[in-house]
Amino acid sequence: MSDFFTLTVLVAVVGSGVRLATPYLLAGLGETVGQKSGVLNLGIDGVMQLSAFSAYFVVLKTDNLMLGVLAGLAVGAVMGVFYGVITIVFKATQGISGIGIFIFGLGFSDLLFQRLVGTPKPIRQLPTIEIPFLSELPVVGEALFQHNPLTYVAFILVPVTILFLGKTTFGLNIRAVGENPHAADSLGVSVERTRYVAILIGNTMAGLAGVALVLELGIFQPNLTQGLGFIAVALVYFGSWRPSHVMAGALLYGLVNATVLQLKARNIIPLSFSELAAMAPAVLTIVALVILAQRVKGPAALTKPFIRH
Amino acid sequence: MGTSNTTKVLLEMRGITKRFPGVIANEDVDFDVRNGEVHTLLGENGAGKSTLMKIVFGLYQADEGEVLLRGEPIDIRSPSEAIAARIGMVHQHFMLVPPLTVAENVALGLSSSRRPFTDLAKVSTRISEISDAHGLAVDPSTEVWRLSVGERQRVEIIKALYRDAELLVLDEPTAVLTPQEVDDLFVILRRMVDDGRGLIFISHKLHEVMALSDRITVLRDGRVAGSTTPAEATRESLARMMVGREVRLTPHKGKVTVGDARLSIRNLTVIGDRGTPAVKNLSLDVLGGEILGIAGVSGNGQREFAEAVAGLRHTEPGGTITMDGADITTSSTRVRRNLGLAYVPEERMRDGVVAEFSVSENLVLVNHGSREFTKRGLLATGAIRRRSTEMVKQFAVKTPTIDTPIASLSGGNIQKVVMARELSASPGVLLACQPTRGVDIGSAEYIHSRLIEQRERGAATLVVSEDLDEILGLADRIAVMYEGEIVAIIDSADAKREEIGLLMAGVLET
Numbered sequence: 048m049s050d051f052f053t054l055t056v057l058v059a060v061v062g063s064g065v066r067l068a069t070p071y072l073l074a075g076l077g078e079t080v081g082q083k084s085g086v087l088n089l090g091i092d093g094v095m096q097l098s099a100f101s102a103y104f105v106v107l108k109t110d111n112l113m114l115g116v117l118a119g120l121a122v123g124a125v126m127g128v129f130y131g132v133i134t135i136v137f138k139a140t141q142g143i144s145g146i147g148i149f150i151f152g153l154g155f156s157d158l159l160f161q162r163l164v165g166t167p168k169p170i171r172q173l174p175t176i177e178i179p180f181l182s183e184l185p186v187v188g189e190a191l192f193q194h195n196p197l198t199y200v201a202f203i204l205v206p207v208t209i210l211f212l213g214k215t216t217f218g219l220n221i222r223a224v225g226e227n228p229h230a231a232d233s234l235g236v237s238v239e240r241t242r243y244v245a246i247l248i249g250n251t252m253a254g255l256a257g258v259a260l261v262l263e264l265g266i267f268q269p270n271l272t273q274g275l276g277f278i279a280v281a282l283v284y285f286g287s288w289r290p291s292h293v294m295a296g297a298l299l300y301g302l303v304n305a306t307v308l309q310l311k312a313r314n315i316i317p318l319s320f321s322e323l324a325a326m327a328p329a330v331l332t333i334v335a336l337v338i339l340a341q342r343v344k345g346p347a348a349l350t351k352p353f354i355r356h
Numbered sequence: 357m358g359t360s361n362t363t364k365v366l367l368e369m370r371g372i373t374k375r376f377p378g379v380i381a382n383e384d385v386d387f388d389v390r391n392g393e394v395h396t397l398l399g400e401n402g403a404g405k406s407t408l409m410k411i412v413f414g415l416y417q418a419d420e421g422e423v424l425l426r427g428e429p430i431d432i433r434s435p436s437e438a439i440a441a442r443i444g445m446v447h448q449h450f451m452l453v454p455p456l457t458v459a460e461n462v463a464l465g466l467s468s469s470r471r472p473f474t475d476l477a478k479v480s481t482r483i484s485e486i487s488d489a490h491g492l493a494v495d496p497s498t499e500v501w502r503l504s505v506g507e508r509q510r511v512e513i514i515k516a517l518y519r520d521a522e523l524l525v526l527d528e529p530t531a532v533l534t535p536q537e538v539d540d541l542f543v544i545l546r547r548m549v550d551d552g553r554g555l556i557f558i559s560h561k562l563h564e565v566m567a568l569s570d571r572i573t574v575l576r577d578g579r580v581a582g583s584t585t586p587a588e589a590t591r592e593s594l595a596r597m598m599v600g601r602e603v604r605l606t607p608h609k610g611k612v613t614v615g616d617a618r619l620s621i622r623n624l625t626v627i628g629d630r631g632t633p634a635v636k637n638l639s640l641d642v643l644g645g646e647i648l649g650i651a652g653v654s655g656n657g658q659r660e661f662a663e664a665v666a667g668l669r670h671t672e673p674g675g676t677i678t679m680d681g682a683d684i685t686t687s688s689t690r691v692r693r694n695l696g697l698a699y700v701p702e703e704r705m706r707d708g709v710v711a712e713f714s715v716s717e718n719l720v721l722v723n724h725g726s727r728e729f730t731k732r733g734l735l736a737t738g739a740i741r742r743r744s745t746e747m748v749k750q751f752a753v754k755t756p757t758i759d760t761p762i763a764s765l766s767g768g769n770i771q772k773v774v775m776a777r778e779l780s781a782s783p784g785v786l787l788a789c790q791p792t793r794g795v796d797i798g799s800a801e802y803i804h805s806r807l808i809e810q811r812e813r814g815a816a817t818l819v820v821s822e823d824l825d826e827i828l829g830l831a832d833r834i835a836v837m838y839e840g841e842i843v844a845i846i847d848s849a850d851a852k853r854e855e856i857g858l859l860m861a862g863v864l865e866t
Binding site: 214215216217219220222223226227229230231232233234235236347355 | 413415434435436439445447449450451452453454455456460461463464465466467468471472473474515
């Protein structure tokens with residue numbers, strides 16, 4: 048056990064924790080925006096898988112990472128259009144529709160993979176970018192400033208999301224339609240349009256989360272996410288719909304995950320326990336978040352379709 | 357705007373008809389408002405007032421007829437078009453977003469000078485200017501959920517003024533206000549009219565209508581039943597126009613000898629939903645043969661108090677509730693009922709009836725297990741049907757059949773079913789909460805007469821109501837509740853509306 052608590056190992060754990068937190072953070076921030084507008088999307092895990100496959104396939108065929116990222120974003124946006132039609136145009140129950148989107152994403156990405164790829168082949172991974180100067184700082188340099196571009200994007204999106212929701216007119220519209228759509232409607236704010244845009248933002252960010260995951264791993268396999276998207280939805284609740292708290296939750300999840308991986312790699316946890324240990328991040332994070340979570344009420348109109356009366 | 361244009365017609369509606377599947381909400385309605393006047397739209401629930409105003413505000417489109425604004429025909433298709441045409445509306449249910457600040461609520465939907473960012477500093481300055489000019493004090497940086505009901509209403513009016521509304525529609529704006537807040541509101545509204553604005557005031561409170569209006573138009577069953585002015589009308593004549601027949605507005609009460617206390621409450625403390633005491637060390641006696649009215653602004657502990665007496669809410673140690681000498685502080689609702697307690701709850705659709713059940717099933721909901729209605733452990737359908745038919749007739753419930761689902765009845769008829777069920781056992785103590793809220797005048801008149809009957813029977817009746825007129829008309833004694841305490845008990849013969857209003861607002865100490 049003692050060789051675990053060395054500086055090198057701890058730096059490695061923090062570094063990989065930050066890296067592992069990236070897809071959770073991207074998906075969680077997007078889901079926060081969607082939920083703030085009053086729309087729950089349980090389907091982001093499926094969106095992530097479709098986007099992940101698209102990015103994987105494009106990179107596999109073109110060897111161009113930028114094209115892969117764009118493909119993943121586009122698929123996320125298209126799924127957002129679908130989800131918007133289902134929940135806003137047809138006003139379907141959000142919980143069930145989201146599960147439908149998840150199953151569709153899971154199954155369709157699997158089908159496409161079997162048909163178009165078959166046996167997994169590795170692709171190019173995202174390069175690590177060392178931020179000049181900062182990455183040379185002792186300890187924090189390696190842990191925080193030697194990551195792939197999407198990790199930086201994810202963390203930059205935290206203040207961007209805070210600013211967007213808190214300080215822009217469109218953010219104000221989103222918060223208003225999530226709390227009292229009738230009030231927004233009475234002032235000429237289009238509830239449908241606002242929610243549609245929020246859903247598009249949320250799904251596109253879920254798509255980017257899938258991209259981040261697959262381009263980090265450099266390989267695709269069916270059910271790549273293994274429920275990651277659902278954890279991201281949970282992080283939004285536990286993070287009380289605040290981007291900064293969602294980030295804290297994602298980091299906590301990433302760090303616990305990294306610790307368990309590190310412990311396994313060093314044989315500190317016996318192999319026979321490794322299945323149980325794999326559950327540890329989920330259990331520990333949820334316990335920690337339940338304890339830390341403030342009792343904050345979510346958007347009052349969350350999951351409620353808007354019907355004028 | 358000056359007084360020069362006070363005679364101009366601001367809005368004119370001609371021959372408005374609006375149909376919904378199976379209902380004609382408005383039929384050939386003519387209505388107009390001039391600059392510088394308050395034109396009241398009076399009518400019962402369901403008479404078509406709100407529909408007509410939703411057409412003005414672009415939430416509905418009329419099937420027939422035309423709307424003219426400042427003499428020009430106009431087709432308003434959405435609230436934003438209405439706002440652009442300088443029409444403002446203060447909705448009955450406030451259109452506010454509670455977690456947002458006053459400034460954010462006002463800025464919502466407006467274009468910002470700092471796009472894409474909000475310009476809340478600028479909005480706040482303008483709000484303060486409007487506040488000062490119209491006497492609408494409110495802090496722009498406060499979250500709306502922290503505000504009192506009266507303050508929220510001011511925010512609604514500020515929203516309309518901020519958008520420079522020339523025509524303002526107020527849909528039942530006084531429903532949730534104390535009498536003092538109503539007076540303050542009327543002063544503000546008068547000032548707005550003197551500025552040359554036109555106001556449409558929607559209400560069913562007759563004395564307020566008489567106090568504020570320049571003109572009054574009464575709607576009944578979607579049609580204009582008549583137009584008048586406060587100078588020509590009386591409360592009675594307005595009620596007649598609303599209902600279509602003579603109505604007794606103040607119930608007739610005979611003399612009754614008052615007996616001993618049948619319900620005694622001592623040192624009652626009840627914790628509310630927020631975990632803080634909603635009722636504080638309250639003591640009260642209700643005597644046989646009297647109606648004791650509990651007046652107060654909503655949210656001062658009346659609901660928690662009533663639920664504690666009914667046995668639906670725990671009381672804190674130290675307090676006691678006694679009925680005819682029996683201590684029922686911790687008794688179940690069944691024990692209380694068996695001792696002769698009847699309860700007409702405030703939320704009749706939630707607590708008073710089972711919405712999906714039929715009229716008949718709701719009528720026997722309390723005693724369907726009794727010997728009268730069962731036979732070898734099964735419901736005795738024949739006996740239940742016979743008794744239900746009797747009760748429906750006895751309480752003049754308008755229902756197609758006794759098997760009709762209760763939810764399809766009007767508010768007044770649902771309340772009559774609740775009253776029929778609760779009174780059929782000839783209770784010793786009757787607790788009636790908001791007995792005529794949302795009930796038409798005709799049914800209200802009937803319910804009041806039934807409540808007065810209880811008094812003649814020697815029962816102790818406790819009426820909790822936010823409608824001060826109802827309390828003044830019914831009660832023998834009036835207890836005013838403020839912040840969980842009874843601040844005064846007044847004999848209704850000596851009761852003055854102003855004094856009770858001040859007590860309700862917590863302004864006057866006794």
